[in-house]
Each structure stands twice: as C-alpha cells, then as structure tokens.
Amino acid sequence: MITFSVLYPGPQDGVSREQAEVPEFFTDLNLDQIIGHITAKKGEYNLQPFFYRSLDEADSVAYRQEVMHDLERPALYTSLMTFATQLQAMRARLTQAAKLYYPLQKQAWFLCATEQYYEAVQALAQDLGKLEFTSRGMQALKAHADNYTQGANFQTLVADAKAARSALASIRYCIHIKGDTFTVLEYQGESDYSAEVSATFEKFRQGAAKDYRVKFHDLPDMNHIEAQVLEFVSKLFPEVFTQLDIFCQQHQGYLDETLAVFDREVQFYTAYLDYMNTLRGKGLDFCYPEVGRVNKTVFAQDTYDLALADKLLNQGKSIVRNDFSLCDKERIFIVSGPNQGGKTTFARTFGQLHYLANLGLPVPGNAARLFLYDRLFAHFEREEDIRNLRGKLEDDLVRIHRILQGATPDSIIIMNEIFTSTTLQDALFLGSRILERIVQLDLLCVCVTFIDELAHLSDTTVSMVSTIVPDDPAQRTYKVVRRPADGKSYALSLAHKYRIEAHDLEERLPS
Structure with a gap:
C-alpha cells in the first residue's frame, strides 16, 4: 500500500492520474521540445506521463511548489540523487540476475541487490533525519522512511541478509588440480605459500617490466568450470546454501512500494531542476508563480519562450524577454505587428507559462501570477490534410468550432493567425x-x-504589438509591447521588403 505521493496531496492519486497521450496543443506551443529535453536523460523512469497532465486544484500546485523549494537545497538534492543512483544499481543487479543461467549465481546477485537496497534506504533515512523540511511531501517522506526502517519487515530483511552474507563469507575451501581434473575439498589449515614464493623471487626484481599478461573479460555469468566448482562447494556446505535459498524465497517482494513509487516520482522534480539550473547558469531567471482561480488577473515579468531560449543559447545568441499583464475586465491579448517579429513566440510563451505553472513548476521570468485553467486550447495554422477532404478555411472553422464547444469560462485559448487563406x-x-x-x-x-x-472589438481586449527598430523598419526588436495597433510597422516593413519606400520611389521615378 502506498502511504504518500510526492506529486499529489492524496497518496492514491499518482498512478491513476498519469496520462499516456500527448496533449493536442503540445506541438503548437513547442512543449514537446521542452518536455523532451527535460526528460531526455531519465528515460528509464518514463516521466512523460507526469508532464502530460496538468493539475486542477490550487492546493495541488502549492504542494508541488513546496517540494521543489525543498529540493533546491543542495543537501537534500544530493541525498536523493545518491538514493536514486543506488536504486538504479539495485535494479541493474536484479536485471542481471534474471539473465543468468546458474541458480546459485542468481541467488548471489539477488543477495547483492537486497544489500544495495537496504543500505540505500538506511542512508536516506539518516540523511532525512538531519534535515528540516517545509513541504508536506518531504515531511511525509521523512516520516515514512523512519517508520519503514524501524519496522519489523525491514529489520528482518537486514538481519537475514547480513546472516546470509556472513555465512557465505565464512566458507573456506581448497581446489586440488591434477591434470584435467580437480577436486574441491574443505579447507584443513593448509599453508599459504604465496608469501614465501614472493619473498624468494623478490631478490631477482630488477625494476619495472612490461606486463605481458592477457587481460580477461570479467563477464557476469560463470563458465561451466566455475559453476561446477560452486556446485561442489554448495555440497560441502549445504547449510549455508540452504540458508541463502530460504533468504531468496522469503524476501522476493522486499522492495517497499511507497519508496519505489517515490523513487520514480521525485525524478519529475530533479529532471526539471537540472534543466532549470542549466538555463540559470546561462543567465536566465525562473520564479515560483502565484497560481489560482479566484480571479483572472495574470502577469509575468521578463519572461521568455523556453524552447526558443534553449535553441538560441546553444547558438550563442541573446534572449529577448517580454512582460504581459491582464487585470480587471481585461481577458484577451490581440497581438499584431510585422511578420517574424515575435508575435507567435509571445503566444507560445503565454501558453508555456500557464502549462508549467499548472504542473506546479517554476516558470521563466522573475515574477508571475497565472491562472489555474481547466482546459488549454491552441489553434495554430496547419497545412491542408488531404485525408479529411476539407479545404484550409473549412478546416480552420471546424477546429475552432470544436474548441469553442469544449471551452468554459475557466479555459485558455491561444490562436495564431487563423483565416489567412481567405479575404x-x-x-x-x-x-x-x-x-x-x-x-x-x-x-x-x-x-x-x-x-x-x-x-478594438471589446473593452476586454488588450492590444500588444511586436516592435521594430525605429530607424530601420526591416529590423525586428522581438519585443512585444502594450500599445494600440495602427498597422504602420507592418506597412513599413512591407514597403521596405518590396522597395517601395519614398527614397526607393524617388530613385525609380523620373523627376
């Protein structure tokens, strides 16, 4: 039984709320690129379903923000990453054990895996005991680790594993080799002549010599001779190997379900934290937004498109930051201006910020207040699809009709240059x-x-305009500012593109 979840206030919410399908708007908002980068190095955890479903309650958002705040503390982060590394090693041993052929070797690998596990859990509990937490999630982890490590099942696992290991370590045997046969015998106190041999030949040492020895591959599986030796040893010490067999049978389900779920869930945070800290190291800001559904006042300061920022930084280019705000009756941004001026990037940024905030994660910028939506819709221009037998205009209308049918007052819609195919x-x-x-x-x-x-359609609309360099209308600043739309910047850019500005006409027309 799972006693808590580090992703949800309710312990049973985790698996039941995973979403396998990619949200329809992901590609339009470039969230597929962002989530792909975040999860790229943690493929074994299958984190994407955690990123595919946003939260719908303010308390759930606050719960995750609390955990992320705690994880930004280096001591806790290091402890949890160490725990994760140790459990990865444990799983690798179990995987290898399943691939091995010889039963006794399988049991030995299983014992190693349990030792790796209980040592990792003990170290985690000790580390957590030295730290103080503000988040409910980390407090629950600490309480569970304490209760679990002090419980009878865990104590029995540790005691039995140590007893099995001690019994194996006590085995002493000899191998008598004659020709192509060998005999395995109990150790009877025979002398070890290795020290005497080394001492005898020490006087012939003349300095470092080239090592001509062949290095053998240390393969995990035994060869048939090693397996036969082990089989003979097990017959000489049946009690020890019976004890190992009983241990393996009794502790097959040793892994605590809550800790196993935690090990995967916490990677949601550490993956994003690693991604975020990489961008922070390049001078970009992140903040913890206020998120709620009480009112629809939203704003963000010095924000940016995460996908574009990642791409530009890799190219050594700078990032243009923008601000936005809606308050009182304001609900709709109408974004206009010249092409390639940052309008679509602004729209994507608005969507990205709200989606990440509704996942309970920090967002790009130095301050933000964002809305806890129920559904997010995106309508971006698409190429015609001959399979649906619809023209471009008809397809636009069908898609926007479906969006408006599913939208509620708590939804968010992002539309990017629709109806460009008509007059x-x-x-x-x-x-x-x-x-x-x-x-x-x-x-x-x-x-x-x-x-x-x-x-100018309604008093709920706010005009945002992508700007140009005043002295060179063809140059974009990529800043999107709040001001009335007048169409001049677009007209100037077109005039420059087609060389019909005043000085162009003066050159081409006779006086």
Whole structure:
C-alpha cells in the first residue's frame, strides 16, 4: 500500500492520474521540445506521463511548489540523487540476475541487490533525519522512511541478509588440480605459500617490466568450470546454501512500494531542476508563480519562450524577454505587428507559462501570477490534410468550432493567425464572430492576427504589438509591447521588403 505521493496531496492519486497521450496543443506551443529535453536523460523512469497532465486544484500546485523549494537545497538534492543512483544499481543487479543461467549465481546477485537496497534506504533515512523540511511531501517522506526502517519487515530483511552474507563469507575451501581434473575439498589449515614464493623471487626484481599478461573479460555469468566448482562447494556446505535459498524465497517482494513509487516520482522534480539550473547558469531567471482561480488577473515579468531560449543559447545568441499583464475586465491579448517579429513566440510563451505553472513548476521570468485553467486550447495554422477532404478555411472553422464547444469560462485559448487563406473582409467577419463568443465565455485568450481592427472589438481586449527598430523598419526588436495597433510597422516593413519606400520611389521615378 502506498502511504504518500510526492506529486499529489492524496497518496492514491499518482498512478491513476498519469496520462499516456500527448496533449493536442503540445506541438503548437513547442512543449514537446521542452518536455523532451527535460526528460531526455531519465528515460528509464518514463516521466512523460507526469508532464502530460496538468493539475486542477490550487492546493495541488502549492504542494508541488513546496517540494521543489525543498529540493533546491543542495543537501537534500544530493541525498536523493545518491538514493536514486543506488536504486538504479539495485535494479541493474536484479536485471542481471534474471539473465543468468546458474541458480546459485542468481541467488548471489539477488543477495547483492537486497544489500544495495537496504543500505540505500538506511542512508536516506539518516540523511532525512538531519534535515528540516517545509513541504508536506518531504515531511511525509521523512516520516515514512523512519517508520519503514524501524519496522519489523525491514529489520528482518537486514538481519537475514547480513546472516546470509556472513555465512557465505565464512566458507573456506581448497581446489586440488591434477591434470584435467580437480577436486574441491574443505579447507584443513593448509599453508599459504604465496608469501614465501614472493619473498624468494623478490631478490631477482630488477625494476619495472612490461606486463605481458592477457587481460580477461570479467563477464557476469560463470563458465561451466566455475559453476561446477560452486556446485561442489554448495555440497560441502549445504547449510549455508540452504540458508541463502530460504533468504531468496522469503524476501522476493522486499522492495517497499511507497519508496519505489517515490523513487520514480521525485525524478519529475530533479529532471526539471537540472534543466532549470542549466538555463540559470546561462543567465536566465525562473520564479515560483502565484497560481489560482479566484480571479483572472495574470502577469509575468521578463519572461521568455523556453524552447526558443534553449535553441538560441546553444547558438550563442541573446534572449529577448517580454512582460504581459491582464487585470480587471481585461481577458484577451490581440497581438499584431510585422511578420517574424515575435508575435507567435509571445503566444507560445503565454501558453508555456500557464502549462508549467499548472504542473506546479517554476516558470521563466522573475515574477508571475497565472491562472489555474481547466482546459488549454491552441489553434495554430496547419497545412491542408488531404485525408479529411476539407479545404484550409473549412478546416480552420471546424477546429475552432470544436474548441469553442469544449471551452468554459475557466479555459485558455491561444490562436495564431487563423483565416489567412481567405479575404481580409471574410477574415475580419469570422475573427470578430469568434472573439465575440470568447468575450461571452469570459475566458483568457491570446489572438495573434494581421487584422488590427480586432484589437478594438471589446473593452476586454488588450492590444500588444511586436516592435521594430525605429530607424530601420526591416529590423525586428522581438519585443512585444502594450500599445494600440495602427498597422504602420507592418506597412513599413512591407514597403521596405518590396522597395517601395519614398527614397526607393524617388530613385525609380523620373523627376
């Protein structure tokens, strides 16, 4: 029985709330890249299902934030990573034992695995006893480790393992080799001549010599001769090997279920912490956001797109940070401006921040307050799919209709340049109707668009504009700022692209 979960306040919530399917919006928001990088080095734990389902209660978010705060303490982090490494070694021994052919060797590897296990648990309990925690999750771990290590089952496991190991260590035997036969005998106090031989030949030592000895591969499995020797030894000392056999039978299920679940769950935190600290080391900030559903005031300071930041840093480029805020009646960001100016990146950032915050994790930036949504929807432009026999405009309408049917006032919708395949007049009409429905739902939304008129549709909308270098309209700053949309920056960039600015026309037209 699992007594606690480090991911959820309720101990039985863990496995039942894992999600195997990738959320539909992951690719649009580049969350697939982010989660892929986070989990890349921890493949054996299958962490993706933990990242595929966000939380729906503020207390659950707070629970994870508490644990992450504690894990940022180096002493606890080091202790848990050591514990994880030891359990990895234990699992490797069990895996190897299952592959071995000879039963006695299998039992020896099993004994080694149990020793690795109880030593790891004892060390963890001792480390936890020296530390103080603020999180409910770590306090529960400490209490469980204390109770478990002091319990009868664990004490019996340790005592039996030590007794089996001591009995094996007490065995002494001799091998008498004659020609191609050998005999295994009990040790009868025969003299060890190795020291005398070494002393006799010491006087002939003339200095370091080249070592011509062949190095043999130390394979885990025994050869048939080693197995035969071991079989003869077991017949000479039947009580010892009977004791080992009984130990293996009685302790097959020695692994504590709660600690086994914890060992996997805590990797959710350490994987993200490793990823986060790598970016911190390159000068990027993370913060613990306030997350709730009491009101829809949201903001973030000096935030950025995680996937883009990772890519640019690897290229030695700098990261542009942005701010955003919605308060009072404000619900919808209408993001406009020139192409390739950071509009889509801004929309993705808004989605990434809310998703990570709803996982109970720190987010990019130095301060943030974010909304605890019930569902997150993303509508990004896609290529036509001939399999559904729909044109691009029809496909856009079908997808946005499905989103609006599933959305509630507690949802978030992120739309990126839809209806680009139709005329400006039709795009304005369709975009207005959709935003009117979003306004009625009173949900949070980011809408990236080339239609400036949508920014003035309602008093719930906020205009955000991607900016350009004032003296060079073709150069993007990638800063997205809060200001009225006027279309001038887009017009200037187009004029520059097609060389129809004033000085271009003066050069091309006769005076």
